[in-house]
Amino acid sequence: MNAAPRNKDLRFRPAFRSERRIIAQLYSTASDGVADYIWTQLAGPGEDILDAGARRYAHNDSQFSYKNCTMAELNGEVAGMMVAYPMEDAPQPAPDMDPVLRPYAILEQPGSYYICGVAVLPPCRNLGVGSRFIDIAQRDALTRNLMQLSLIVFEHNADAKRLYDRNGFYEIARQPVVPHPLIHHTGDALLMVKDL
Numbered sequence: 001m002n003a004a005p006r007n008k009d010l011r012f013r014p015a016f017r018s019e020r021r022i023i024a025q026l027y028s029t030a031s032d033g034v035a036d037y038i039w040t041q042l043a044g045p046g047e048d049i050l051d052a053g054a055r056r057y058a059h060n061d062s063q064f065s066y067k068n069c070t071m072a073e074l075n076g077e078v079a080g081m082m083v084a085y086p087m088e089d090a091p092q093p094a095p096d097m098d099p100v101l102r103p104y105a106i107l108e109q110p111g112s113y114y115i116c117g118v119a120v121l122p123p124c125r126n127l128g129v130g131s132r133f134i135d136i137a138q139r140d141a142l143t144r145n146l147m148q149l150s151l152i153v154f155e156h157n158a159d160a161k162r163l164y165d166r167n168g169f170y171e172i173a174r175q176p177v178v179p180h181p182l183i184h185h186t187g188d189a190l191l192m193v194k195d196l
Contacts, residue, residue, distance in 0.1 A: 010079065010127065012136060015069035017058060019078070023069050024053030026081040030117030032154055033183040037100060040182065063116070070136055072120070072129050080120035082133040086144055087114040100183070103175035104152055107191040112150035113141030118160075130163045134194075142196060149194040154185035161190075169194045 015023060028035050028050065036049055043052035059065045063085050072080040093105040108114070115137050120129045137149055151169065153160050154177065169192040177189050 009075050010129065010132070011073050012132065013071055013073065015066045015071045015081070017066050019069075019071065020057040020066055021050060021054040022078055023057045023066055023081055023083070024050050026078075026119035026121075027053065027057070027083060027117050030081075030083075030119035032157065032185055033180075034101075034104065035117075037180055037182045068116075070133065072124070072133070074124050074127070074129075078121070079124035080118070080129050080133070082118045082137065083116045084137045084140065085114060085116065086141075086146060087112045087150060100178045100180050103177060103189050106175050107152050107173055107189060109148070109150035109172075109191060109193060111146065112148040112193065113137060113144065113146045115149060115151040131167055134163075134167045138194070138196060147196045149196065151192055153190050153192060155188045155190050156185045164192050164194075167194065 024035075035053060039049040039052040039056070042056065043049050056062075056064050057066050057069070060067060064083070068083050068085040070082045070084070071078055087108055087110055089110055093102050097105060115134070118130055118133050134149070141147070141149055149169070151164065153164060155161065155174070171190045171192050173191040174188040177183065177186055179186055
């Protein structure tokens, strides 16, 4: 019988461009289907949506870049990923914006360090990886003189909501989710923040 992995085998590092497909896979999990919805619209004819997501994360100069991703490794294998970046501007969405995506655009918090997504592979859960990602985001925010973290979570994603509650986040706004077959939750999407 294998021993349970120890936290001391856990390390965090910047993502590599070559990891863009695993980043897309993990972000698909973190977004609970929202990324799949977006990538379906970005995919070329016959292109797999994960390939469309990987193409997006291959960029150097966009918010959705591997450069904004932190990878967790356990025993030398990828255990999870966080994508986070400064939310400097959050203009109100245009009236004709895609109605499925509009609630998430409304919930953006300007002047915060935005945790866009966190995903941890199932065998690596309950080892403190999610909390460590939040610590890293907090450090990165303070380095940029940003005094607030922000994120959006589905109210029915109980595990994620519990993680954020436990780490000092609180709700400041909510929007109803527009149902779509690719999106895994209904109810409300919550904007949560943590003051630093």
